[in-house]
Amino acid sequence: MNELFIRESPIQEQNRTLDIRLKECGDDILRLDKVICASYGGSNNNICETTESQELAKIMLVDGCFLLEFLFKLDKYMEDENYYNNDSIFKAEDKVLLLSVLNDVTMLENQIPFIILKKIFRKVFPDGSERKDDHRVANLVRLAFGYPLTYSCGGAHILNLMHMSTVEQNKIYEGKKAKLELLYCATKLRASGVTIRAGELNIPPLYIKETTEVKWRNLIAWEQSKNWIRCKYTSYALFFNGLICCEHDIELLQKKGVIVNELNKSNEDLLILFQTIAKGAEQMDLSYSEICARLNVYDYMGMKVTKVLRKLPIRAWHQCRRISENFVNYGRNWYKVLIRDHIPTVWKFIGIVAAALLVVLTIVQTYYSSRSG
Template sequence: MDQTQNESGWMHSIKVTLGSLDHREVKSFISSIPCVSSKLRKSNEEAYSPKFVSIGPLYRGTSSHLLAMEEHKWRYMLALLHRTQNPVSTLDECGTVILGLDDAVRASYGGNIKYETHELAKIMLLDGSFLLELLLRCAPPNMVPQIPKEDNHNNGSSSDPILGHKEVFLSILTDFTLLENQMPFFVLKTLARMLFPNVFTSEADHLVADLTLSLFSYPLIRCPSVAHFLHLMHLSSIVDEGQKVKQAQQELKRCATRLRAAGVTIRKVERHSKLVNWFGFDIRFSKGVLEIPPLHVVDTTEVYLRNFIAWEQSRIGINRQFTSYALFLRGLMCSVQDIELLVENGVLVKGTKISNRDLLTLFGTITKGVDQMDNSYSKLCEDLNAYSAVNPLRKFPILMLHCCNLCVECIRYSCKHSYKILIRDHIPNVWKLIGIVVAAALLALTIMQTYYSARG
């Protein structure tokens, strides 16, 4: 009997995925919420894991620090229901509809969800209601004026446990951008239609997406279908469409210092968005001047960029502009001297206490494990690699200084790495340190005794 149940269990995930291929909302986004590959995760495990709130089934109950937000989820859900005319009957209707989306939801997660049907529907209903209520509380006044306010549950931002604390709110927004911490967008839209049918109509199908982009301060766009929050933000960010996909490689062969030695002037260009976690892809090179929109590096920059890259690497047929952008930056920075030059020119704006060496490590590892990129900067890199407008005699001192700095950094890295191995493997405690010191002293005394004996 158990064997029969196991066989039907593994076959069920296959049937779920096949059955969702023709689903109107899901057919283009089967397995749209995958686990990040181990080769991408290796560089920074924490960049893909939520810190405050879990969304969806993948991280539910995995750590104690995520449980603190569960109570607030329930309170947000209650507040959302009290915006409707009949909360009890509305909840019953929403539960029935969400339960009917079980196969489509499982297909979005690749069909490998450990929760049974009713528990998964509960997660979708709770997390979807939480997200929708948060969107409504943060919505601009003129976007959804028809939806009534809920005064009985302390909607004021000062008493709100999330909106009343800026750092917590920003951390939660960051958790919403993690690839593994998403929920299917069609669940959110379904809930909105069920709760407020007069507002979220078929003519206003874009309204949930508008609320989401407004929450993150991203430009509003019109797109036919969306997989989840991260996908929507990706669509709102990319500049060039239809770029050719190819194998990932570092196309820029000259770092910032070498470009300066070749006569290239690196200059920042003002970007159109004032949003901190916004990446300016409009990089241009003309008449010896390389113009780059400034990149504000804050605590969340790495998380955003890594998860955008992970999304691009998990799909076929989408733009990989974030990946190409990160590879271009990696080529631009090969030493601390390059970081200093870019900071001095305003291309890199450090909004945190991060050091130049940490920045070098960040951009040196952020593309490790990527397989594909597009040709967004192929022509740009080709022109930069070939450009030369400086006399070799003027170029030589800059390159020599750069090579010396690289040698010093390599020696420093080797010494630091060797020291860590020594401490970790050979001197794990103070007694072993004393033993090594005594042994070294005895060895020195033995050598001295041998030397003086030979002379005598």
């Protein structure tokens, strides 16, 4: 907190004790307790039911100060990774803690109302005004995360701002029930003559980074929590779910540059990601409906016997790989369950093997006894 409250503050403000300034800031936040509780509606509203107003204000103050200081440093870190090399979070040689904090910042349940961040920011950088259109905190977030600067105040919280910065908001929202719209996976589309490459058919390339999964899942959760915002991340996830039915499709999409696996995750892990990323989603928008409709009918337009015969080997090989992958995955999961639940120790494993051998020997003995008799 010390670093935050003396950061570029006027001299007259720096001379005041930190305790006084923190108390003033805490009192301002305490007056916002009803606004804070309203921000944590729904399933998270128990935070106000189980926490005293003063304790809640303290939590908001501490978390808000940490988050603002983190954003200030993240902005500098993006310019020079060695700028805060003595900081435990921003050590250039070890990014584990930094990535953990970045993932925590994007989680829906960890969001701090923007009004709290603005209140603390004004206390750190007092300008004598209480302007309603103060977008300084929002642009601090945009700078830290690499989004273009605008004159928008940032919405409800950081996750909301991330959504606003990446999804066009001025279009009329048309929603519908979430479902798989694409009937053919990437390999089948290629067999039908569809050219697959990054940017083709308005498919943005997907970069798999350390923070991709957490951010994507929480942006989908944010879309599903509101019925008035565009569900483009949900639609994007369902589009890839339809585009990928096995690891064979992932290999193809990586080769074509549609998926850029910067994290070097295994194809098995990526398959699980795409199969579960939109699980439980109830609403989506029309972002990829037109593309899916065109691709679904492409397989039947202008088909000739020679074209059908040409694509049969590709589809047959793809189907065989898909079945074999499912069989291997089933066997691997069965083995994990067997080891975890039924053979937790070496001695129990030896006992099971001995029992199995005993059963086999008994069967063999019975067989030879019957033959000799």
